Amino acid sequence: xxxxxxxxxxxxxxxxxxxxxxxxxxxxxxxxxxxxxxxxxxxxxxxxxxxxxxxxxxxxxxxxxxxxxxxxxxxxxxxxxxxxxxxxxxxxxxxxxxxxxxxxxxxxxxxxxxxxxxxxxxxxxxxxxxxxxxxxxxxxxxxxxxxxxxxxxxxxxxxxxxxxxxxxxxxxxxxxxxxxxxxxxxxxxxxxxxxxxxxxxxxxxxxxxxxxxxxxxxxxxxxxxxxxxxxxxxxxxxxxxxxxxxxxxxxxxxxxxxxxxxxxxxxxxxxxxxxxxxxxxxxxxxxxxxxxxxxxxxxxxxxxxxxxxxxxxxxxxxxxxxxxxxxxxxxxxxxxxxxxxxxxxxxxxxxxxxxxxxxxxxxxxxxxxxxxxxxxxxxxxxxxxxxxxxxxxxxxxxxxxxxxxxxxxxxxxxxxxxxxxxxxxxxxxxxxxxxxxxxxxxxxxxxxxxxx
Numbered sequence: 001x002x003x004x005x006x007x008x009x010x011x012x013x014x015x016x017x018x019x020x021x022x023x024x025x026x027x028x029x030x031x032x033x034x035x036x037x038x039x040x041x042x043x044x045x046x047x048x049x050x051x052x053x054x055x056x057x058x059x060x061x062x063x064x065x066x067x068x069x070x071x072x073x074x075x076x077x078x079x080x081x082x083x084x085x086x087x088x089x090x091x092x093x094x095x096x097x098x099x100x101x102x103x104x105x106x107x108x109x110x111x112x113x114x115x116x117x118x119x120x121x122x123x124x125x126x127x128x129x130x131x132x133x134x135x136x137x138x139x140x141x142x143x144x145x146x147x148x149x150x151x152x153x154x155x156x157x158x159x160x161x162x163x164x165x166x167x168x169x170x171x172x173x174x175x176x177x178x179x180x181x182x183x184x185x186x187x188x189x190x191x192x193x194x195x196x197x198x199x200x201x202x203x204x205x206x207x208x209x210x211x212x213x214x215x216x217x218x219x220x221x222x223x224x225x226x227x228x229x230x231x232x233x234x235x236x237x238x239x240x241x242x243x244x245x246x247x248x249x250x251x252x253x254x255x256x257x258x259x260x261x262x263x264x265x266x267x268x269x270x271x272x273x274x275x276x277x278x279x280x281x282x283x284x285x286x287x288x289x290x291x292x293x294x295x296x297x298x299x300x301x302x303x304x305x306x307x308x309x310x311x312x313x314x315x316x317x318x319x320x321x322x323x324x325x326x327x328x329x330x331x332x333x334x335x336x337x338x339x340x341x342x343x344x345x346x347x348x349x350x351x352x353x354x355x356x357x358x359x360x361x362x363x364x365x366x367x368x369x370x371x372x373x374x375x376x377x378x379x380x381x382x383x384x385x386x387x388x389x390x391x392x393x394x395x396x397x398x399x400x401x402x403x404x405x406x407x408x409x410x411x412x413x414x415x416x417x418x419x420x421x422x423x424x425x426x427x428x429x430x431x432x433x434x435x436x437x438x439x440x441x442x443x444x445x446x447x448x449x450x451x452x
Contacts, residue, residue, distance in 0.1 A: 018228060018231050018232070019231070019232055019233075019234050020226070020231050020232075020233070020234060021234040022150060022153050022233075022234075022445065022448050023445045023448065024234075025149055025150075025153050025222065025225070025226060025231070026146045026149050026150060026441075026445060028225075028226045028227070028228075029145050029146065029148075029149040029225035029226055030142050030145060030146060032225075032226065032227040033145050033149075033225050033227075035141055035144075035145060036138070036141055036142055036145055038141075039134075039137055039138045039141040039142075040138050042134050042137065042138075043131070043134040043135050043137070043138050045134070046127070046130050046131035046133075046134035046135075047131050047134075049127045049130060049131065050124065050127040050128055050131055052127070054124055056113075056120045056123060056124075059110055059111065059112035060110070060111045060112070061108070061109070061110045061111075062108070062109045062111075063107070063108050064105060064106070064107040064108075064109075064290070065105065065106050065107075066103075066104065066105040066106075067102065067103070067104050067309070068102070068103045068104075069100050069101065069102050069103070070086075070088075070100055070101075070103065071097065071098055071099065071100045072088070072090065072093070072097075072099070072100070072101060072296045072302075073088075073092075073093055073096050073097060074088050074089075074090050074091065074092045074093060075092045076092060090294075090296065090298075091298070091300075093300060094300075099302060101294060101295025101296050101302050101303070101307065101308050102293070102294070102295045102306065102307065102308035102309045103292070103293065103294045103295070103296075103308050104292065104293040104294075104308060104309060104310060104311045105290065105291075105292050105311065106290060106291050106292075106311050107288065107289065107290030107291070108288065108289055108290070109286065109287070109288040109290075110286065110287045110288070111284050111285070111286045111321075112284065112285050112286075113282065113283060113284050113285075114283060114285055115283060116277075116280070116282065116283075117277060117280040118277050119274070119277040119278065119280065122270070122273040122274045122276070122277045123274055125270050125273065126267065126270040126271050126273070126274050128270075129263070129266045129267040129269075129270040130267050130270075132263045132266065132267070133260060133263035133264050133266070133267045136256065136259050136260040136263045137260050139256045139259070139260070140256035140257050140259075140260045142256075143256045143439065143441070144256075145225065146441055147432070147436045147441065148225065149222070149225045149226075150432050150441065150444075150445075151429070151432065152218065152221045152222040152224075152225060153222060153233065154425060154428065154429045154432065155218045155221065155222075156215065156218040156219060156221075156222050156231075156232075156233055157233050157238055157425055158218075158421075158422055158425050159211065159214040159215040159217075159218040160215055160232070160233060161418065161421035161422065161425065162211040162214060162215075162418055162421075162422075163208065163211040163212055163214075163215055164421075165414055165417040165418045165421065166204070166207045166208040166210075166211040166414070166418075167208055168414070168417070169204045169207065169208075169410065169411075169413075169414040170201070170204040170205055170207075170208050172204075172410055172413075173197070173200050173201040173203075173204040173410065174201055176197055176200070176201075176406065176410070177194070177197040177198055177200070177201045180193050180194050180197040180403065181194050181197070192403075193402070193403040196403040196404065196407065197403060200403075200407045200410065204414075207414075219231060219232075237448075238424065238425055238428055239421065239424045239425075240424075241372075241375065241424070241427065242427060242428060242431055242447060251358070251361070251438065252354065252357035252358055252360075252361050252437055252438055252439055253354075254438075254439050254440065255353075255357050255437075255438065255439030256439055257353050257357065257439070258350065258353055258354060258357065258439070261346065261349055261350040261353050262350060264346045264349075264350075265343060265346045265347055265350060268339060268342045268343040268346050269343055271339050271342075272336060272339040272340065272343065275332060275335045275336045275339055276336065278325075278328075278332055279325065279328065279329055279332050281322050281323065281324040282322070282323045282324070283320065283321070283322055284320070284321045284322075284323075285318075285319075285320055285321075286318065286319045286320075286321055287316075287317070287318045287319075288316065288317055288318075289314070289315070289316035289317075290314070290315055290316075291311035291312070291313060291314045291315075292311050292312075292313050292315075293308045293309065293310050293311040293312050293313065294307075294308045295307035295308030296308070357437055357439075360433075360436075360437040361434065361437035361438060363433075363437075364430060364433035364434040364436070364437045365434060367426075367430040367433060368427070368430035368431060368433075368434055370430075371423065371426040371427045371429075371430045372427055372430075374423045374426070375420075375423040375424050375426070375427050378416070378419060378420040378423050378424075379420075381416045381419070381420070382416045382417065382420055384416075385409075385412045385413045385415075385416040385417075386413060388409045388412055388413075389409040389410065389412070389413045391409075392405045392406050392408070392409035393406065393409075428448070431444055431447075432444055
């Protein structure tokens with residue numbers, strides 16, 4: 001195939017194009033296209049979520065330090081746990097006093113959950129299932145980008161073929177116009193023939209411009225994935241017939257979309273396990289040591305101006321604490337039903353994806369069969385068009401035909417040449433669609449990368 005530089009603008013200068021092969025274009029797209037990088041970062045985020053879930057096995061240690069100056073009025077009575085009112089310790093005073101003193105606290109507490117009936121393991125499993133889904137999401141994104149890049153590459157190939165044959169038609173029209181012009185000047189043909197010849201040349205030029213516009217648009221589409229301003233295709237075996245047995249069998253069970261959706265089901269089921277393990281008592285082994293200082297004395301007097309700035313009373317203690325979410329069962333049951341509904345939804349989505357892919361595969365195979373049959377007929381059509389062209393030229397030179405017959409024959413030759421190239425490319429494109437429906441582009445890219 002001839003190589004053509006691509007036009008970024010029809011009236012602008014020719015861009016310096018870079019030659020790329022199909023497999024190179026796919027590799028560049030996978031390395032540069034933003035959607036692939038976004039998907040990869042989501043996978044990295046899921047990997048960190050596993051590390052976060054595993055930190056639940058570690059003991060918790062908290063340090064507290066505080067210096068305050070406050071009044072020391074106190075009273076008997078109970079206050080439910082809350083986060084608004086500060087607490088106060090010590091005996092109540094007989095009367096309110098605005099006398100204020102320093103108070104200090106320094107403390108350290110360690111809490112560790114020795115066993116949890118499998119809750120932390122379930123949470124880690126849910127994080128791992130989500131990571132697996134994210135990894136398969138990266139594979140699906142890479143596959144979709146590779147498929148879209150290959151499709152854009154074939155669009156550019158088809159546009160370049162149209163330019164090639166449009167240029168050939170333009171050159172023939174110019175040559176015919178020169179011949180007819182000479183005959184008209186020699187008064188061997190009417191002036192109307194030269195007018196028609198010029199019209200055919202202008203039409204051929206218009207068709208070439210339209211073809212170049214298609215190339216520029218196809219180039220821009222491919223550049224979207226490659227991140228370069230101008231590319232052109234590399235000669236390969238695109239106009240050869242691929243092996244007939246290629247992709248004759250296979251299904252879509254291993255398609256990246258199917259695998260990702262299966263992982264989504266696993267992730268939903270893993271979340272169900274987390275909910276199942278939530279309604280268990282929580283045991284915590286705790287230890288604490290702390291020291292306090294206060295400027296208030298037990299006899300209701302106060303120390304000096306700076307009394308209480310340093311902690312001087314030390315305590316320590318250990319405990320085994322058990323907590324049980326007694327009234328959380330109704331809510332947990334609802335959460336479990338929600339996760340079960342999500343799992344059923346993901347399972348139905350998997351069935352839909354499989355159904356759609358099977359239908360897509362059948363359409364692609366039908367397209368491949370039709371493309372092969374059409375490509376087989378094109379040599380006959382080309383030969384017939386060529387014979388018609390020769391006969392029309394002979395009849396015109398003998399004065400038995402008009403310029404209209406010459407123009408029709410030339411158009412037929414151009415169209416059959418374009419149709420022949422597009423039919424051959426359609427076979428390869430249909431193979432690409434079959435590979436895309438099966439979920440594996442490697443056999444196709446290996447074949448396409450072969451040299452003619």
